Amino acid sequence: MRHKKSIAIALLAMAAYPAAAQTRFQWPDTTVHVVHYAHIEECLAADGRVWSGVERRNDLTEWRDTIPTNLREGLEPLPLEVSQTAKACAARFVPATVEPRDFNYALQLFLAAGRDSDAAVLVERRLAAVPAKNAIERGALVDTAVQLYAGAKPSRLDAADQLLLHRAKTSGDRVQRLKTYETMLLAANNVADSVHAIRAAHLILGVADSLTVADRQSDDFERLRDGYDGSLYIYDALETLTGMKTRMDSLRKSTAAYASLERAQWSKATGERGNALQIPIGERATALTADIWYPATAGSQPRPSRGRTALVVFLEHTGCIGQGSTDDAHPVSQCASRLAELRRLSHRFPTLEIDIVSSTHGQFMYLPPTAPGEEAVLIKQMVDSANIPGAVLGVSTRPFWNLPAPDSRRIEKPTANETHYTFGKTWRVGSGSMFLVDSDGVIANAWRFREEELGQFIELLLQRQGKESHP
Numbered sequence: 001m002r003h004k005k006s007i008a009i010a011l012l013a014m015a016a017y018p019a020a021a022q023t024r025f026q027w028p029d030t031t032v033h034v035v036h037y038a039h040i041e042e043c044l045a046a047d048g049r050v051w052s053g054v055e056r057r058n059d060l061t062e063w064r065d066t067i068p069t070n071l072r073e074g075l076e077p078l079p080l081e082v083s084q085t086a087k088a089c090a091a092r093f094v095p096a097t098v099e100p101r102d103f104n105y106a107l108q109l110f111l112a113a114g115r116d117s118d119a120a121v122l123v124e125r126r127l128a129a130v131p132a133k134n135a136i137e138r139g140a141l142v143d144t145a146v147q148l149y150a151g152a153k154p155s156r157l158d159a160a161d162q163l164l165l166h167r168a169k170t171s172g173d174r175v176q177r178l179k180t181y182e183t184m185l186l187a188a189n190n191v192a193d194s195v196h197a198i199r200a201a202h203l204i205l206g207v208a209d210s211l212t213v214a215d216r217q218s219d220d221f222e223r224l225r226d227g228y229d230g231s232l233y234i235y236d237a238l239e240t241l242t243g244m245k246t247r248m249d250s251l252r253k254s255t256a257a258y259a260s261l262e263r264a265q266w267s268k269a270t271g272e273r274g275n276a277l278q279i280p281i282g283e284r285a286t287a288l289t290a291d292i293w294y295p296a297t298a299g300s301q302p303r304p305s306r307g308r309t310a311l312v313v314f315l316e317h318t319g320c321i322g323q324g325s326t327d328d329a330h331p332v333s334q335c336a337s338r339l340a341e342l343r344r345l346s347h348r349f350p351t352l353e354i355d356i357v358s359s360t361h362g363q364f365m366y367l368p369p370t371a372p373g374e375e376a377v378l379i380k381q382m383v384d385s386a387n388i389p390g391a392v393l394g395v396s397t398r399p400f401w402n403l404p405a406p407d408s409r410r411i412e413k414p415t416a417n418e419t420h421y422t423f424g425k426t427w428r429v430g431s432g433s434m435f436l437v438d439s440d441g442v443i444a445n446a447w448r449f450r451e452e453e454l455g456q457f458i459e460l461l462l463q464r465q466g467k468e469s470h471p
Contacts, residue, residue, distance in 0.1 A: 034046045034085060034088050034089035035088050035089065035091060035092070037089055040093060040098070040102050040105040040106050040109055041102075041105055042089075043086065043089035043090060043093075043109050044105055044108060044109055044112075046085055046089055047082055047085050047086045047089065047109070047112055050081050050082050050085045051078075051079065051082045053081075054079045054081060054082060064340075065340040065343070065344075066344065068341075068344060068451050068452065068455075069337075069341075069450070069451055069452075071191070071192035071450060071452060072191060072192045072193075073191075074153065074154065074155045074190060074191035075154045075155055075191050075192075075193065076153065076154060077153070077154055078112060078153050078154075082112065083112060083113065083114060086109060086112035086113040086114075087113040087114065087115075089109070089113075090109045090110060090112075090113040090115065093106065093109070093110075094118070095110075095118050095121040095122040095125055096125070098122060100126065100129065103122065103126050103141075103144075104144060104148070106122055107119055107122055107123065107144075107145065107148050108148055108152075110122060111148065111149070111152040111156065112152070116156065116159070119149075119156075119159070120159065123145050123163070126141060127141060127142075139167075142163050142164075142167060145160075145163055146160045146163055146164060146183065146187075149163070150187040150190070155187070155190075155191045155193075157184075157187060157188060157191070157193055157196045160184070160187055161184055161196065161199075161200075164180050164181075164183060164184050165184075167180055168180045168181065168203075173220075174207055174210055174211055174212075174215055175211075175215055175218060175220045175221050175224070175230065176220070177207050178204060178207045178208070178211075178221075178224070178230055178233055178234075179224060179230075179233070181200050181203040181204045181207060181233075182200075182204060182224075182233040182236070184196065184199075184200035184203070185197055185200035185201060185204065185233075185236060185237065185240065188200055189240075197240050198240060198241065200237075200240075201236070201237035201238075201240040201241050202237075202241070204233055204234060204236070204237035205234065205237050205238070205241075208233075208234045208237070208269070216230075216231075216271075228278070231266075231269050231270040232269075232278075234268075234269035234270070235265060235266060235269040235270075237269075238265045238268060238269055239265060242261075242265065244453065244456070246261070247261065248456060248460060251444065251457070251460055251461075252460055252464070255281075255282060255438045255440070255442045255443075255444045256282060256442075258281065258282075258444065259281045259282025259442075260274070260282075262277060262279065262281050262282075263275065263277045263281075263282070266278075266279075278423075278424055278427055279427065279446060279447045280421075280423040280424075280427055280435070280443050280446050281443060281444065281445065281446065281447070282442060282443065283423060283442070283443045284441060284442060284443075285304055285310075285312065285421075285435060285437045285441050285442065285443050286420035286421065287302040287303065287304075288302075288303045288304070288312065288355060288357055288394055288417055289394070289396065289416050289417060290357065290394030290395055290396050290417075291372070291376075291395060291396050291397045292372075292373070292376045292394070292395045293392065293393070293394050293395075294380050294383075294392070294393040294394075294395075295392070298392040298393075298394070299394070303353075303355050303392065303394070304353060304355055304437045304441065305353055306439070306440075306441055307439050307465070308351070308353045308439055308465065309351075309352055309353065309436075309437070309438060309439055309458060309461040309462050309465050310352070310353035310354070310355055310436075310437045311342075311345070311352060311353070311354050311355070311434060311435070311436055311437070311458070312355050312357065312421070312434065312435040312436075312437060313338075313342065313354065313355065313356045313357070313433075313434050314357055314358075314417070314418070314421070314429055314430065314431055314432065314433040314434070315335075315338070315339075315356050315357070315358050315383070315431055315432070316358055316359065316361070316430075316431035317358070317361070317364060317365055317378075317379055317382055318361050318365075318431070319332070319335060319430070319431030319432060320332050320335035320336075320365075320382070320431075321365050321366070334432070335432075336386075338432060339383070339386035339388065340386065341451050342354060342356075342386065342388045342391065343386055343387055343388045343389075344451070345451070345454070345455065345458065346388050346389045346390055346391065347389065348455065349455075349458050349459070349462060350389070350390070351462060352390075352458055352462065353390075353392075354388060354390060354391040354392065355391075355392050355394065356383060356388075356391055356392065356393045356394070357393075357394045357395075357396070357417050358379050358383075358393065358394070358395050358396070359395065359396045359397070359398040359415050359417075360372045360375045360376065360379075360395065360396070360397050360398050361375070361398060361410075361412065362375075362400070362410055363375070364378040364379070365378075372395075372397045375395075376395040379393070379395055380393055380395075394417075396415045396416065396417060398412050398413070398415055399412070399413040399415070400412045400413060401413070417429075418430075421433070421435065427446075433446075434446070434449050436454070436457055436458065436461070438461050438464070438465075439461070439464070439465040444457060444461060445457050
């Protein structure tokens with residue numbers, strides 16, 4: 001009875017004090033007011049965070065592996081959120097107050113904010129502050145500005161070209177002018193801007209016509225293009241002006257006709273005979289070898305198969321990871337992109353033969369040493385994860401030797417496939433190398449492998465394959 005009375009008293013007490021009304025929780029204002037940022041680096045960091053957010057959103061809403069690479073993406077504007085952040089944060093900065101040490105950051109910020117005129121003033125003021133006789137510092141400054149202009153989004157090719165053209169016109173060194181114009185050509189090709197590319201190609205050929213024998217034999221000329229020499233610059237220019245349509249017309253006739261065109265371009269670029277072409281177009285594709293095939297029946301006949309258009313792809317899992325001892329210890333995006341590209345091509349061209357060749361290295365990625373057969377299974381699982389319909393995988397046991405103890409490091413030797421697909425002294429095969437082989441077993445392309453152009457080559461060869469008969 002006493003217990004019931006206590007409950008009644010408690011209820012009367014609660015009734016005497018009405019409950020306070022509930023209110024919805026108000027999330028605090030977490031907006032970042034970038035207009036108050038005092039340093040340019042803070043603005044760039046904020047812009048980077050916004051851009052990362054946009055990228056994360058796109059990753060969740062787009063399956064990019066199914067979308068071919070957009071070659072002209074570099075010419076598209078920044079996402080609106082990114083450009084608005086840059087504009088708001090850059091509002092308090094002007095070129096006249098930018099310290100020399102902040103030049104790189106300020107130029108990036110002005111370009112992101114769309115303040116191109118301020119960017120130009122900034123570059124002009126910075127160059128004017130460097131003594132004319134200090135060629136090294138001025139050269140480094142121009143290189144930096146060109147890189148930032150060309151790498152901006154959208155790419156500012158006109159501004160980059162203006163700086164490079166001034167450099168070329170004030171240089172009496174023909175080889176250096178050739179290098180300068182090649183920089184223009186590469187920047188244009190990176191964003192698939194044909195107008196700028198054609199202009200740069202004409203400039204390259206103009207310099208090429210003036211090169212002396214001494215120029216071509218100079219160390220500076222030999223060192224161009226990573227030691228392949230400046231002849232490849234001239235070849236690039238000729239290829240740009242020849243155009244895709246002309247190349248496709250010649251390939252439509254035959255691979256031999258296309259190889260003849262490429263060799264003529266090489267001869268014109270270098271003065272050498274056409275057969276000295278450093279790119280293995282028109283060469284016979286050697287039959288691939290492997291110790292283990294997936295599927296097992298794939299090795300019962302020579303590959304690439306006679307009578308079929310084939311894509312031979314060299315892929316090493318050691319080329320798909322970063323350095324284990326650094327912050328780069330993660331799968332390399334280029335490797336995943338290549339596998340995704342192969343999947344798209346296999347869906348687009350179901351009759352295309354795709355032969356992937358790989359080899360063992362004594363361990364798989366970050367796993368402890370494994371036997372060749374176990375490593376081959378892991379390589380197969382890696383390729384299978386890319387889901388490339390109809391792809392064939394051949395794994396070779398890589399030959400190697402060990403340094404004397406206590407070093408004992410594994411020193412690897414080339415596989416038979418790498419030896420057979422290494423042409424001349426300069427064409428070295430490696431992970432990522434691809435060879436497009438026609439139905440007669442002749443290499444039709446081993447040079448340009450942007451997906452858009454590669455697709456055109458494959459489509460044409462498949463059309464030819466349907467019209468040709470093979471014993």
